[in-house]
């Protein structure tokens with residue numbers, strides 16, 4: 001499994017979610033309060049709006065367009081619950097965030 005360097009962890013405040021392009025994938029790196037990091041698909045599975053433009057509070061990502069909500073750790077759909085965000089393997093090494101995209105495709109409604 002190949003891990004791609006994405007950014008320094010210090011580039012993202014705790015409580016912030018930032019979009020990056022990683023090997024052709026749009027990835028949202030989520031830095032939770034307390035330090036936990038997740039990497040999720042960055043585009044909403046409804047209509048491809050960037051989730052970085054929405055809100056991130058208390059472990060919930062909310063899309064700005066139609067307010068769909070997702071768990072910021074698992075990527076599971078909260079509202080509606082029959083969708084999800086793809087979750088990518090992520091590591092933090094020597095202060096760098098590394099993400100693998102091997103074999104993972106973003107989820108799309110109706111795809």
Ligand code: FES
Pocket residue numbers: 044045046047048049063064065066067068
């Ligand atoms: S585009 Fe995200 S909820 Fe519609």
